[in-house]
Amino acid sequence: MNDQALKELLxxxxxxxxxLGHRNxxxxxxxxLLEEDIAFSSMAQDKIGQSHALFQLLHQLGEQxxxxxxxxxxxxxxxxxxLVELPNGEYDFSLVRHFxxxxxxxxxxxxLTNSSYEPLAQLAKKIQGELRYHxxxxxxxxxxxxxxxxxxxxxxxxxxxxxxxxALGMFEESPMEAALINDGIFKGEQALQAIWxxxxxxxxxxTQLAVPDWKIxxxxxxxxxxxxxxxLQPMLDEMSEVFRIDPTTEW
Numbered sequence: 001m002n003d004q005a006l007k008e009l010l011x012x013x014x015x016x017x018x019x020l021g022h023r024n025x026x027x028x029x030x031x032x033l034l035e036e037d038i039a040f041s042s043m044a045q046d047k048i049g050q051s052h053a054l055f056q057l058l059h060q061l062g063e064q065x066x067x068x069x070x071x072x073x074x075x076x077x078x079x080x081x082x083l084v085e086l087p088n089g090e091y092d093f094s095l096v097r098h099f100x101x102x103x104x105x106x107x108x109x110x111x112l113t114n115s116s117y118e119p120l121a122q123l124a125k126k127i128q129g130e131l132r133y134h135x136x137x138x139x140x141x142x143x144x145x146x147x148x149x150x151x152x153x154x155x156x157x158x159x160x161x162x163x164x165x166x167a168l169g170m171f172e173e174s175p176m177e178a179a180l181i182n183d184g185i186f187k188g189e190q191a192l193q194a195i196w197x198x199x200x201x202x203x204x205x206x207t208q209l210a211v212p213d214w215k216i217x218x219x220x221x222x223x224x225x226x227x228x229x230x231x232l233q234p235m236l237d238e239m240s241e242v243f244r245i246d247p248t249t250e251w
Contacts, residue, residue, distance in 0.1 A: 001116070001117065001183050001185070002176060002179040002180075002183055002185075003061060004176060005174065005176035005179040005180050005183070005185065006061070006117060006120075006180075006183075006185055007058060007061055007063065008079065008174050008176060009174065009180060009185065009186055010054050010057055010058050010061075010120070011058065011079040012079040012080065012081075012174075012224055013051075013054050013108075014051045014054035014055050014058065014069075015051070015078045015079045015080035016080045016081060016084050016101075016105070016170075017047040017048070017050045017051035017054070017105075018047070018048060018051035018070060018080075019078070019080045019084045019085050019232070019235070020047055020080075020084035020097075020101060021043075021044045021045075021046075021047030021048035021050075021051060022044070022048070022235065022239055023044075023084065023085070023086075023087075023088055023094075023235075024040045024041070024043050024044035024047065024094075024098075025040075025041065025044035025045075025048075026088055039137055040094070040098075043098075043133075043134055043137070046130045046134070050127055050130070051070070052066055052070075053123055053127075054123070055069050055070060057119055057120065057123070060119070067243065070239075071239065071240040071243040071244075072240070072243075073236075074233065074236070075226070075228045075232040075233040075236060076226040076227075076228070077226060078223075078226065078228065078232065078236075079223070079224050079225075079226070080223055080224075080228075080232075081166070081169045081170045081172070081223045081224065082166055082169055082220050082222065082223040082228060082229055083097060083100070083101060083163065083166040083167055083169055083170060083220075083223075084097075084101065085223075085228060085229060085231050085232040085235060086163075086166065086229065086231060087231055089159075090155070092145075092152075092155040092156050092158070092159045093159045093162070093163070095138070095141055095142070095145070095156070095159075096142075096156060096159040096160055096163050097159075097163055097167075098134075098137075098138045099138040099139065099141075099142050099203070100163060100164070100167040100200065101167070101170070102131065102134040102135050102138050103135060103138070103139075103196055103199055103200060103203075104167070104170050104171075104192065104196045105131065105134070106131040106132075106134065106135045107192060107195050107196055107199065108192055109124045109127050109128060109131060110124075110128070111186065111187050111191075111192060112124035112186065113125050113128070114184075115184070115185050115186060116183060116184035116185055117185050120185070139203050142156070142203055142204075142207060142209075143203065143206050143207055146204070146206075146207025146208055146209045147206075147207050147208055153207075153208050153209065156207075156209055157209055157210060160209060160210075160212065164212050164217055165217050165218055165219055165220045166220045168193075168217060168219035168220070169219050169220040169221050169222070169223060171189040171190070171192060171193040171196075171219070172189065172219070172221045172222075172223070172224040172225075173188075173189045173190070174189075174224065177189065197214060200212075
């Protein structure tokens with residue numbers, strides 16, 4: 001088994017979850033409805049917990065302790081997609097990102113239940129229960145608001161147009177993609193993206209929102225290689241503030 005390919009996969013999974021978990025936590029006390037305040041806070045906890053479990057797998061493979069990996073790297077050392085680091089914006093923006101990301105995340109973890117790397121397969125099976133709530137929440141609100149008022153439909157459509165190129169960036173292939181596939185660790189980004197597109201179209205077809213024309217979209221790549229927006233480093237500085245003051249703090 002190619003350990004380097006495996007580590008790269010684990011890092012991008014963990015970093016996506018850590019960064020989006022922090023973004024979701026920023027809705028605490030700020031949600032448009034009390035239920036949404038609670039929902040985004042709960043999903044943030046799930047994502048950060050999942051990232052911690054992945055950092056523990058990386059530690060077992062010889063990487064540093066989870067706290068050090070999470071809180072001492074600079075932006076160019078992170079492997080997350082640019083999608084997850086973007087500021088929350090209005091609720092429609094965060095909801096659409098939640099829908100696009102969690103659909104992909106759920107499908108990815110379903111694939112990973114069959115991973116040849118047994119610790120990852122076992123973790124995937126455990127995480128499935130949490131993700132069912134995430135995708136149900138996202139799909140329900142997309143369908144409800146995507147069939148509601150002219151304003152809600154217009155807002156969601158605008159956020160879809162803005163975020164879809166960033167969402168495609170989630171499927172940026174690893175330089176060691178072939179090793180992941182050949183070793184049976186992961187079926188690969190192309191296979192995942194194909195299923196994701198079909199599922200996104202299925203949900204959007206039940207709304208008044210337009211299904212994207214995939215052919216004209218240009219993916220925003222770079223995040224998997226440490227090329228990030230100007231938003232990530234300030235966010236990391238904020239995330240690591242407590243750890244820098246007291247490295248013995250547990251998260």
